[in-house]
Amino acid sequence: MAQPLMPHATASWLVDNTSLSFEQIAEFCGLHILEVQAIADDTAATKLTGRDPVRAHELTMDEIEKGQANPNYVLKMQKGPEQVRRTKGPRYTPVSKRQDKPDGIAWILRHHPEVSDGAIGKLIGTTRTTIAAIRDRTHWNIGNIVPKDPVTLGLCSQRELDALVAKAAKAAGIEAPTDTRLEGDREALIEQLRAERYAASHVQEDEQGPIEHTAESLFKH
Secondary structure (H helix, E strand, C coil), rough: CCCCCHHHHHHHHHHCCCCHHHHHHHHHCCCCHHHHHHCCCCCCCCCCCCCCCCCCCCCCCHHHHHHCCCCCCCCCCCCCCCCCCCCCCCCCCCCCCCCHHHHHHHHHHCCCCCCCHHHHHHHHCCCCCHHHHHHCCCCCCHHHHHCCCCCCCCCCCHHHHHHHHHHHHHHHHCCCCCCCCCCCHHHHHHHHHHHHHHHHHHHHHHHHHCCCCCCHHHCCC
């Protein structure tokens, strides 16, 4: 499925300007629901400037209205401007994230040894020499390298990592591992949102009097 040119900025705009569910926004932008939650809570690494997908001709108001009316509706992207695609060279990583690359590489080497050096290089945006040095523990900073999930570090998306692991597992003739780290997070998130809405409604009741609650009002964000 095609994705917006700037998925995180687009998600930020949709969170601020629509009542679409986090699931709908995550699906449309190609993000994990927890990334959208972080954007909504302003806990992302940097404050994002929203990008209007309607003005960018990536989404219509009609689609947004359909999604707001039906939480199960999957938004359909318009054919927008051609995205600039990188054809060769290493993947670009912001300067602030480059120091995290060795940790992300070490994590993949430890948890997914079936992934080739070339595939890691494309995902993280690094060289085979650096990967080999981390694997052989000859890297100049090996004493300070701590394996960390590259998704958590912001070096790639969960979808990109999952696709890479699945492809490598298929090529190696092994069953792709099932990532269970986030099991239960959706339920926990729903409970958290319910508690927050409930607390907020009590404050509003104190100011305006009793308010009738519905399932829709509890989960609307």
